[in-house]
Amino acid sequence: MTIALGHRRARSVGLRPVRVGALARSTIGIVAYLVLWEVVGRRGWFGSTFPPLSDIVATLTGAQRRPVLARAFSSTASAAGIGLVLGVVAAVSGAALSLVAPPLRRGIDQLAIILHAVPVISLAPLFIVTIGREGTPIAIAALSAGFAMFVAATAAVEAARPPQHDVFTALGSGAVRRFVDLQLPASIPGMVDGLRLAAPAALLGAVLGEWFGAPRGLGVLIVSAMQNYQIELLWAAALATALTSMIVYGMLTRLARVASRRWPS
Structure with a gap:
């Protein structure tokens, strides 16, 4: 000892x-x-x-531009958050449905691939016409986050080992019971790992969606600053987007480590 x-x-x-x-x-x-x-x-x-980094930071934290940046950031964060929730719910639902009903898996996989393959620039005008300019950033954020989460979710729900499946088979468990008691807990680390990829994708999707005529947001601010040659403001908005993405990714990476320790595969 x-x-x-x-x-x-x-x-x-x-x-x-x-x-x-x-x-x-x-x-x-x-x-x-x-x-x-x-x-x-x-x-x-x-x-x-x-510009030098100090000028960008001064623009980002200065009293003159801070309210404008804060309003734009709030709008983008809201659109990205709603889009992330919608994308994650759709992705997890699709992964669960394909697992419970295997004949549907091929169709669900193909649908996810098609939606991911369609360029955003061709979908944005359709979203503007159908759901409006304010809803377009949310829709694009949901699509961006949904595919990343769907790929992670479909792999995560199959993380349970064969001996564990054998135990449930011996106990006579059905597909739903097996999913709830075995596959869902085993998939939590993979789900969180997919979430840390989906969250930055949702933020980027919201910014891209705002480029197509949204009334407010960091994407609108970036386009406006670029057209008016406000270089420091342009860089400040881009830096705020990048820092937010990095912070969210770091927090979810930490959460993924905790989940891996709590539910080891």
Whole structure:
């Protein structure tokens, strides 16, 4: 027992320098990138359309532009959130239906592929005519998130191992009972993993949907700033979108790790 405890302590002590070293390298790389961005912008090496990072941050946090950016961000976040929920519900429902009713799986898979393959630029005018300009960002966000979640969900619901299926077969469980008690819990880590891909896709889909004539949002602000040559505002809106996507992805990555520990495959 003493030897085992010694090995555990050695492993834990050995892991700490590795983690600290990786964090230090990541921090140095990020800081170096930000400093390079500032220098390139100050020197004007890429022209006037590539401003220094400090000017972009000043525009993003300044009192003059902050209310405009806050309203646009609120609209985009709302559209992306609603689209994410709709896309996830549709994707999980389709994956569950294809599992419970195997003859429908081929048709559901083909429908998902077709919807994903159709260019957004051809769907947006149809959405504007049918559901209006305010609903178009939500619809495109739902489509963007739905395909990523559907791919993850169809793989996740089959994560249960064959011996586990054998136990349920021996107990005489039906397809619905097997899905609720076995396949659904086993699919949670894969579902969360798909969710971290679907959330940034929904945000990007909402921004793209706003480009086609939405009344407000970060996409509208980006187009307006580009047309009026407001370079700092353009970069500030793009940076807000990127930072939001990164933060959401990081939070869901953390949640995916927790789910993997709670429901190991």
